[in-house]
Amino acid sequence: MLRSISLAIAGALTAASVAGFAAHAQDAASGTAGTDDPIKTRQTIMESFGASAKVGGGMIKGEIPYNPAVGQLVLATLDAGAHTFGHYFPEGSDTGDTEASPKIWQDMEGFHAKIGDLQEATAAAVKAKPQDLDAFKATFGKVAKNCKSCHEDYRVEKD
């Protein structure tokens, strides 16, 4: 029990710091929102989303015991990613080892509107500070539905 909580925390922390530092380092290095390897950077942030969602979902499924501090870490990690992710889709980063759909660059406005929705949801979730599993479920659910609403149009499976 203790072990799984600490594992969960470690996982979420790693993800959060990876996302935060990657985004930070890239910004600092280039001095702009551009980056040498935007594909890698955004994939790293996306991995932190996945790792966080796995901890959040694991608590909801009952595979990981619920703990409010872990829950808050999950939400804060998602919030950090939501506020950095959108910077890493410059022109020309649509080809290569990426699942990003060409639609992103055809409809950058629509794509950023989706990211705006996600940011709104993660910011509200962090503020909500859920204290029990039912509250966490409701809060997490409002964030999680943004995953598929964006993936529906803007992500494709790789060949």
Next chain:
Amino acid sequence: MAKKLLAAAVVLAAAACAGFYVVTMPQPIAAAALPAHEPDVANGERLFLAGSCASCHAAPKAEGEAKLVLSGGLELDTDFGLFRVPNISSDPDAGIGSWSDIDFVNAMKRGLSPSGAHLYPAFPYTSYAKMRLADLLDLKAYLDTLPASSNRVAGHDLSFPYSLRRGIGLWKRLYLSEDPVIAVDENDAELMRGRYLVEGPGHCAQCHTPRDAFGGLETDRWLSGAPNPEGKGRIPNITPSDDGIGSWSLSDLTYYFESGFTPDFDSVGGPMVPVQENLAKLPPEDRAAIAAYLKAVPPLGDASDGGNSGGGNGGADNTGG
């Protein structure tokens, strides 16, 4: 001599035409074959969800209640040409409100319009052919309860020879069958239910199984993934192999159908999103049955062809409506 040859050629050509005429003839089910049946509208709704009918037939990007207005208009840009999804709302003129039960059954099971014309298999009747008559009558009764839309949808824009409907009669002889594809233990009610949902109303194979040069499903590569017909990317392999869902447990599958999250908490995406949202509305035993069937089909690796990139890179956007 030359005369004789010419005569022979004429006879042969006539025989060929007659032969083509015969083998491409529509083969409707007779109205008398329909069972006496008191329609169960709730079961019809369940089949409507399992088939995700609204994914294609609602106006593109419809949300909420608007998903129940089956006004058509979605454009499917394929290698064969541009298909426009028809209005199947209860409107008697623009939709299918004037169709009889047997008209509906023949469209679903035989791919025929009420006048007996062949329908293009972009409408996945090769799956619906496997549905029970009573279920189809229930589905029809449910569709009759949905709102009417007077939206007029233009016809398809197809290239020759696909523009000739008559040829579809021949195609059906090759690819249209009411028989199940995968043999399962007939005493296992859950597997039988899962097979019915996946191979019939769910029509999962229409996207998840590769097609041959004529657009027929390659049943020996059942559910092993396929190029995305709408552009970049692939439709995933959903057989229980390493390339597919081999590492997923039954509860991983049912959780995915319910929540849209994979075991790694990646989320559902693309055209699977509305499908998953409809699966989430089914009774839990149907999701469990689908999962059981997917774990029971032959495990297959991804095809190594990889090449066919489909048409263009844009895909079908939210045009039409």
